[in-house]
Amino acid sequence: MVVTFKEENTIAFKHLFLKDYVDGSEDTYAVYTQRDLYDHMFYAVEKYLAIPNETIGRYAYVRGECSGNQSALMLCQQYYRKGQIDPANDTFNIDPKIITGK
Structure with a gap:
């Protein structure tokens, strides 16, 4: 049960905080330009601040x-x-x- 809980929460966090995350893409998740890096960082911060309004967990x-x-x-x-x-x-x-x- 502990392993399942951890795995399910890891997947949930990936969907919540990683921009354009797709299941099964765990092999690579990378950004290559400064613009992409900032876009992904701002996305994660925005999603973090939206937790009370968006999450059901x-x-x-x-x-x-x-x-x-x-x-x-x-x-x-x-x-x-x-x-x-x-x-x-x-x-x-x-x-x-x-x-x-x-």
């Missing part, structure tokens, strides 16, 4: 005293406190206590 800006400029990206997640995987016999030993983190 759990991504949000940090609010309150803990953030200086209140525009830092925060990922709310829940995870198990402890877990061990034994690859020899494909068994999991997971503590069922869930921790919520930001």
Whole structure:
């Protein structure tokens, strides 16, 4: 589940922040001119600032005293406190206590 979560979020971030991103183009994603670089950078910043209005996931800006400029990206997640995987016999030993983190 952790691997799936990471992979799905990586894909979501690519679609959100990489200009003209297409699935399956993971082999190369490059810009070759200053103009392209600036276009891609401005695109990523604009999309980052639009997170509250565009995303349907759990991504949000940090609010309150803990953030200086209140525009830092925060990922709310829940995870198990402890877990061990034994690859020899494909068994999991997971503590069922869930921790919520930001």
